[in-house]
Amino acid sequence: MSDETGTPAPGPTPGPRPEEIRFFGTTWVDHSGHYGLRRAAVAVGALVAAAAGCFVLRFAYEGLAVADVGSFVNVLVVVMFAVCSALAFSRTLSGFSERPDPEKQASLRGFMAIGFVGVLLAYALRCLTEAPGEKLRRKEYEEAREQYERRTTRRTGNPSRKAQAKKKRRA
Numbered sequence: 001m002s003d004e005t006g007t008p009a010p011g012p013t014p015g016p017r018p019e020e021i022r023f024f025g026t027t028w029v030d031h032s033g034h035y036g037l038r039r040a041a042v043a044v045g046a047l048v049a050a051a052a053g054c055f056v057l058r059f060a061y062e063g064l065a066v067a068d069v070g071s072f073v074n075v076l077v078v079v080m081f082a083v084c085s086a087l088a089f090s091r092t093l094s095g096f097s098e099r100p101d102p103e104k105q106a107s108l109r110g111f112m113a114i115g116f117v118g119v120l121l122a123y124a125l126r127c128l129t130e131a132p133g134e135k136l137r138r139k140e141y142e143e144a145r146e147q148y149e150r151r152t153t154r155r156t157g158n159p160s161r162k163a164q165a166k167k168k169r170r171a
Contacts, residue, residue, distance in 0.1 A: 015152075016144035024131045029141070035131075043127035050120035057081060057117070081114065088115025092122035096133045 018026045023042050027033040064074055088111065091100075112119060126132040 015148040016141065018141045019137050021131050021133055021137065024134075028131045028134045028137070039127045039131060042131075043124045046120045046124035046127065050117050050124065053117050053120065081117070084111060084115030085118035085121075086115070087118070088112045089118030089122045092119045093126065096122075096126050097136055099136070 018029045020026055021028055024035070024038060025033075027035050027038070061074070061077065064077060091108070091112070094100075095105075123132055
C-alpha cells in the first residue's frame with residue numbers, strides 16, 4: 001500500500017496466477033486483448049492445418065496405389081488413419097475438460113501423432129466455444145483464488161479476549 005494515498009502499490013497482485021493457454025496467454029481470464037479474434041484465428045488455422053494434413057495423406061495414399069501394394073494394405077492404411085484420428089479427436093476433447101494422466105499421455109504420443117487430423121479438428125471445434133482448456137483452467141484458478149482468500153482473511157481482535165468476554169456474559 002502506498003503510505004500517502006492508501007491505494008495499493010503498483011505491481012503484481014498477490015495470490016495465485018492464472019495458467020497460460022497456448023495462443024491465448026492469460027487473456028482468457030478477462031477475455032481481453034482481442035480474445036474473440038484470436039479464437040477465430042486459431043480455429044481457422046487448425047482447420048487449414050487439418051485440410052493440409054488430409055492433402056498430404058491423400059498423396060501418401062496415391063503413392064501406395066502407384067506402388068501397387070495391394071488392396072489389403074490400402075484398406076489397412078485408411079482404417080488406421082481413420083481410427084487413430086477418431087480416437088485422437090475424442091481424447092483431445094476430453095483433455096480440455098479434465099487433466100489427462102501424464103504417463104498415459106506420454107504412452108499415447110505416437111498414437112496422437114498418427115491421428116493428428118483428429119487433434120486439429122478437436123482444437124478447431126473447441127475454439128468455437130472457448131479457448132481450448134479455458135473451462136478447466138478457470139475452475140482451477142477460481143478454486144485457487146477462493147482458497148487463497150480463505151487463507152488470507154484476517155480475524156479481528158484477539159480470540160482469547162472473545163473467549164473471556166463470553167465467560168463474563170455467562171456469569
